[in-house]
Amino acid sequence: MKIRLDHVVKTFETFRAVRDVSLEIESGELVALLGPSGSGKTTILRMVAGLEYSDGGHIYFGDQDATDIPVRDRGVGFVFQHYALFPHMTVAQNIAFGMKVSKVKREKAAIDARVTDLLRLVRLEGLGDRFPAQISGGQRQRVALARALAVDPKVLLLDEPFGALDANVRRDLRRWLREIHSELGITTLFVTHDQEEALDLADRVVILKDGQIVQQGTPEEVCRDPQSAFVMKFLGDANVIAAEVRDGKAYASGAAIEVAGLADGKAELYARPADLDWSLQGPGIPASITRVLDRPDGRRVLATAETGEHLEFDVEPERVVKAGDGGFVTLRRAKVFAV
Amino acid sequence: MRRNVLPGLRLSLGVTLFYVGLIVVLPLAALAFKAASLGPADYWRIVSSDRALASYQVTVLSAFGATLFNLFFGLALAWVLTRYSFPGKRLVDAMVDLPFALPTAVAGIALTALFSANGWFGSILEPLGIRVAYTPIGIMIAMCFTSLPFIVRTVQPVLEDLDPALEEAAQSLGGSDWTIFRKVILPLLTPALLAGVSLSFARSLGEFGAIIFIAGNQPMSTEITALLIFIRLEEYDYQAAAAIASVLLITAFVMLGVTNWLQARALRYTARG
Numbered sequence: 001m002k003i004r005l006d007h008v009v010k011t012f013e014t015f016r017a018v019r020d021v022s023l024e025i026e027s028g029e030l031v032a033l034l035g036p037s038g039s040g041k042t043t044i045l046r047m048v049a050g051l052e053y054s055d056g057g058h059i060y061f062g063d064q065d066a067t068d069i070p071v072r073d074r075g076v077g078f079v080f081q082h083y084a085l086f087p088h089m090t091v092a093q094n095i096a097f098g099m100k101v102s103k104v105k106r107e108k109a110a111i112d113a114r115v116t117d118l119l120r121l122v123r124l125e126g127l128g129d130r131f132p133a134q135i136s137g138g139q140r141q142r143v144a145l146a147r148a149l150a151v152d153p154k155v156l157l158l159d160e161p162f163g164a165l166d167a168n169v170r171r172d173l174r175r176w177l178r179e180i181h182s183e184l185g186i187t188t189l190f191v192t193h194d195q196e197e198a199l200d201l202a203d204r205v206v207i208l209k210d211g212q213i214v215q216q217g218t219p220e221e222v223c224r225d226p227q228s229a230f231v232m233k234f235l236g237d238a239n240v241i242a243a244e245v246r247d248g249k250a251y252a253s254g255a256a257i258e259v260a261g262l263a264d265g266k267a268e269l270y271a272r273p274a275d276l277d278w279s280l281q282g283p284g285i286p287a288s289i290t291r292v293l294d295r296p297d298g299r300r301v302l303a304t305a306e307t308g309e310h311l312e313f314d315v316e317p318e319r320v321v322k323a324g325d326g327g328f329v330t331l332r333r334a335k336v337f338a339v
Numbered sequence: 340m341r342r343n344v345l346p347g348l349r350l351s352l353g354v355t356l357f358y359v360g361l362i363v364v365l366p367l368a369a370l371a372f373k374a375a376s377l378g379p380a381d382y383w384r385i386v387s388s389d390r391a392l393a394s395y396q397v398t399v400l401s402a403f404g405a406t407l408f409n410l411f412f413g414l415a416l417a418w419v420l421t422r423y424s425f426p427g428k429r430l431v432d433a434m435v436d437l438p439f440a441l442p443t444a445v446a447g448i449a450l451t452a453l454f455s456a457n458g459w460f461g462s463i464l465e466p467l468g469i470r471v472a473y474t475p476i477g478i479m480i481a482m483c484f485t486s487l488p489f490i491v492r493t494v495q496p497v498l499e500d501l502d503p504a505l506e507e508a509a510q511s512l513g514g515s516d517w518t519i520f521r522k523v524i525l526p527l528l529t530p531a532l533l534a535g536v537s538l539s540f541a542r543s544l545g546e547f548g549a550i551i552f553i554a555g556n557q558p559m560s561t562e563i564t565a566l567l568i569f570i571r572l573e574e575y576d577y578q579a580a581a582a583i584a585s586v587l588l589i590t591a592f593v594m595l596g597v598t599n600w601l602q603a604r605a606l607r608y609t610a611r612g
Contacts, residue, residue: 071510074511088526088608101522132608148511
């Protein structure tokens with residue numbers, strides 16, 4: 001089911017949580033809403049679900065205007081950050097809840113069979129008789145997903161689904177959700193503040209700031225071509241270096257890089273740790289190393305430029321560098337934004 | 340004893356046990372001792388006399404009725420106080436505790452004045468053929484009044500802590516409001532409701548001050564057990580008073596036992612492992 005948001009607005013008291021957001025999600029697509037807290041991502045998700053009503057604009061499910069359809073008739077599956085499992089029901093009863101309360105009457109045997117299928121899908125066979133308090137956090141979230149899928153939703157909505165879990169479980173569940181999505185092909189929208197999660201999981205990432213969409217695209221598009229300093233900074237570590245643009249080139253104390261389509265004047269140069277390198281000869285930004293952090297996959301070097309800027313970059317594990325060394329930080333690539 | 344990082348175990352346990360022994364166990368033991376000093380035949384004759392039986396009946400039935408009423412009304416009150424905001428909410432919330440704060444005799448006199456034939460409510464109800472003062476209905480109303488806070492105050496915190504996401508989840512799965520109340524909210528409130536019910540019932544069984552003014556105190560019809568005990572005391576018949584009191588005590592214990600068992604059953608889902 002294709003979802004379309006058309007100039008959606010939401011205000012809480014005086015706080016404008018969502019300002020004029022328009023967004024299209026294709027049928028079967030897996031889309032991440034990514035943004036810092038307060039960016040309106042959860043509010044957008046809750047409006048799509050019908051758990052909040054928008055103050056303006058429309059939400060379409062396919063060709064149908066769903067803006068005013070209450071949540072219980074909207075046909076969405078919603079997965080909450082803290083699972084929201086019914087604590088007094090067993091895992092199987094939780095999964096069966098939606099089928100039992102549905103207006104469509106089902107045979108008990110059909111419900112039981114469906115519960116068994118779903119337990120297999122979320123790999124929790126044999127745990128149907130447990131209560132939510134008796135299973136782990138990762139298992140609970142899988143039960144929550146099975147419960148949401150049981151009613152054959154048109155759309156699956158997940159609110160920070162892995163936010164309450166620890167890092168290893170989170171990585172496993174991420175891969176597993178991706179598998180389930182390709183198996184079922186259900187249109188899925190999920191909210192996260194974790195860039196890695198959004199980039200790993202989604203077909204398309206929608207980046208939000210202050211209730212507005214600042215950029216959207218495939219993970220490749222947003223990573224390789226961030227269109228603002230905010231997106232650049234939000235997606236990962238970045239060094240910020242003061243620069244000046246002259247004749248299609250950005251100059252930053254000894255280093256220079258080609259930029260196209262930027263007017264002459266002051267600018268900021270953004271470079272990922274992997275975009276910088278260390279050399280004993282110029283040209284480059286003269287700097288001295290203050291610390292070297294050893295990590296399993298390489299060495300992170302902290303350096304201070306002569307201009308006083310702190311820089312961080314990675315070198316390969318074999319490279320001999322130590323605190324106190326002087327040299328030049330060279331630019332492999334960088335993004336330049338006017339200030 | 341296992342070492343414990345929390346300080347003060349010996350002192351606090353000692354003080355507590357001393358207090359429980361002095362204030363709770365000793366009087367109860369004295370009561371049992373006094374009642375036991377009667378022979379079995381005398382004991383049985385006293386506790387199963389017609390007057391005593393009639394008093395048990397009116398006390399237990401009224402307490403049952405009052406508790407049932409408070410179950411519904413107290414739940415409704417707790418519901419309104421936690422889930423909605425309206426002008427005067429804090430005042431209503433504070434008024435719930437009034438029956439605890441008010442001397443029960445004052446409550447009894449006020450209720451009698453309201454429900455007697457020429458009182459505000461009585462003058463309306465009497466022509467309709469409903470007599471409240473000096474009937475079991477009056478006893479029930481006095482019990483309702485004094486035991487209302489128990490149910491409200493046990494249910495309220497549980498309702499406040501109920502995760503709104505549970506209801507949202509149930510809604511997104513297509514549940515109607517009534518279904519959600521019945522299948523999600525009510526089961527989660529059941530342990531608190533049971534606790535409130537047992538407190539409310541026990542309090543109603545033992546209530547004295549609020550009832551004797553409105554009850555009329557006719558032996559065989561509107562004489563509550565607590566009053567009968569008091570009358571025996573006035574007659575210096577301590578053994579008979581203790582014997583009848585032991586029946587109330589046993590009833591209250593059985594009631595607490597049953598509700599505790601029901602509560603444990605309703606809370607089975609919280610068990611880990």
